[in-house]
Amino acid sequence: MSKSNPKKPVILITNDDDITSPGIRSLVEAVSDIGKVVVVAPDKPQSGMGHAITIGSPLRMNKVKLFGDIEAWQTSGTPVDCVKLAVDKVLHQKPDICLSGINHGANHSINVIYSGTMSAAMEASIEGIPSIGFSLLDYSYDADFNPAKAIVRKMVLELLSKKIKDPHFLLNVNIPNVPLKKIKGIKICKQAYAKYDEEFDERVDPQGKKYFWLTGVFKNFDKGKDTDVWALKNNYVSAVPIQFDLTHYQLKKQIEKENWFK
Amino acid sequence: MSKSNPKKPVILITNDDDITSPGIRSLVEAVSDIGKVVVVAPDKPQSGMGHAITIGSPLRMNKVKLFGDIEAWQTSGTPVDCVKLAVDKVLHQKPDICLSGINHGANHSINVIYSGTMSAAMEASIEGIPSIGFSLLDYSYDADFNPAKAIVRKMVLELLSKKIKDPHFLLNVNIPNVPLKKIKGIKICKQAYAKYDEEFDERVDPQGKKYFWLTGVFKNFDKGKDTDVWALKNNYVSAVPIQFDLTHYQLKKQIEKENWFK
Numbered sequence: 001m002s003k004s005n006p007k008k009p010v011i012l013i014t015n016d017d018d019i020t021s022p023g024i025r026s027l028v029e030a031v032s033d034i035g036k037v038v039v040v041a042p043d044k045p046q047s048g049m050g051h052a053i054t055i056g057s058p059l060r061m062n063k064v065k066l067f068g069d070i071e072a073w074q075t076s077g078t079p080v081d082c083v084k085l086a087v088d089k090v091l092h093q094k095p096d097i098c099l100s101g102i103n104h105g106a107n108h109s110i111n112v113i114y115s116g117t118m119s120a121a122m123e124a125s126i127e128g129i130p131s132i133g134f135s136l137l138d139y140s141y142d143a144d145f146n147p148a149k150a151i152v153r154k155m156v157l158e159l160l161s162k163k164i165k166d167p168h169f170l171l172n173v174n175i176p177n178v179p180l181k182k183i184k185g186i187k188i189c190k191q192a193y194a195k196y197d198e199e200f201d202e203r204v205d206p207q208g209k210k211y212f213w214l215t216g217v218f219k220n221f222d223k224g225k226d227t228d229v230w231a232l233k234n235n236y237v238s239a240v241p242i243q244f245d246l247t248h249y250q251l252k253k254q255i256e257k258e259n260w261f262k
Numbered sequence: 263m264s265k266s267n268p269k270k271p272v273i274l275i276t277n278d279d280d281i282t283s284p285g286i287r288s289l290v291e292a293v294s295d296i297g298k299v300v301v302v303a304p305d306k307p308q309s310g311m312g313h314a315i316t317i318g319s320p321l322r323m324n325k326v327k328l329f330g331d332i333e334a335w336q337t338s339g340t341p342v343d344c345v346k347l348a349v350d351k352v353l354h355q356k357p358d359i360c361l362s363g364i365n366h367g368a369n370h371s372i373n374v375i376y377s378g379t380m381s382a383a384m385e386a387s388i389e390g391i392p393s394i395g396f397s398l399l400d401y402s403y404d405a406d407f408n409p410a411k412a413i414v415r416k417m418v419l420e421l422l423s424k425k426i427k428d429p430h431f432l433l434n435v436n437i438p439n440v441p442l443k444k445i446k447g448i449k450i451c452k453q454a455y456a457k458y459d460e461e462f463d464e465r466v467d468p469q470g471k472k473y474f475w476l477t478g479v480f481k482n483f484d485k486g487k488d489t490d491v492w493a494l495k496n497n498y499v500s501a502v503p504i505q506f507d508l509t510h511y512q513l514k515k516q517i518e519k520e521n522w523f524k
Contacts, residue, residue: 114315209322242509
């Protein structure tokens, strides 16, 4: 499979919407002249897959010709599986950067935890690959990705020009669904405490048996102006630096101080 | 479906190994006299499902009689789906506490991110339900859950006796696979940077087509004595307080200071 060109950065691209989606094509187009791009992405929609991995069954991976001369593989796995397969079986090395997306729809606030797009990017960051997940706030198949492509290009060029000190560098980038000239800038944010207030739609199948379908209304419980939800509402691109150490250090200190569980 | 008894705490129990596993039975047995227990768990193994949710297809949920008089439901969903269904369709309210497990196998260090057991507990914590995920360091079906049951009971009783200030209280508890008398205590820890060094086993199916199966060797890159991996190696129960705000505040500060993406 592929060998890297030492002069050009190797850019791994993946997503969760599936390899045929316009979002991943836009991502490839935005950066294809910046480095050697290799695409490894799911062969079917994998939205909401979170950090799922396939352990109880085998995976398939097939070469596809979808992006001209750019090497591309579709896999039967989750977005996280795609990153693992890319490193071990396609690149045989760590790429210089991993980009995930461009997701059709928002991945701000709590969505970072459910998102296959962001979980793929996080998997790369766990492996020590600087990584960015990109999402556009438009769920439609025919979304206009042109403003998003300009943002992606700007951010990737800047990132590749830097000496990144953090071995697990990861950003969650969301792009408002407005024309480029209306975008006020790129704002570094924190993750808002905003989430879906969920309900299950209760239905009956043709055999008379009950089934449930997840539905919900998005609610922002976070009034801060330093959050991704605030930034997006005000036509900024939001960029949240993300970590995978989930330790709640403040709670740890409190429990230790109060001598719980002794 | 169920209504709560105001005198007894309502305890929601779920897992990722599936509703028939000995681990969830042990969890039910450990706390069944402490409160009103309701079980909502997957109808098939869901290990490694992370924070996956089911959005593109409907869910089924059926009542089962597996735990004597205790109300129990099996669902076709992921562990996170189970928690959502439990709150919206079974309990019609938030339980006083959510317990997930007891997982057959470790969920320390980076595993917290891939684990269905911990993702279910995290989902409850996002909803404002104090929650603990329990895992025993023994993958076998015939594991001895008796020491783990004693630990679970002690921790749940203590937790229920406290005024928990944190609205999203969440612990990742791992229990070493040793007799109770060898357990040195419960240690509050941070998540170790320890992970699987993964490879895919490459195989050929009976039709001559290639397939891949995930495999790997566990490696600890974290030399600290304050980590869950260290605690477990030294026969302590590890308890890591967990948060779902993934913002990397230190990196945020650095990027802001250096004026990136302007």
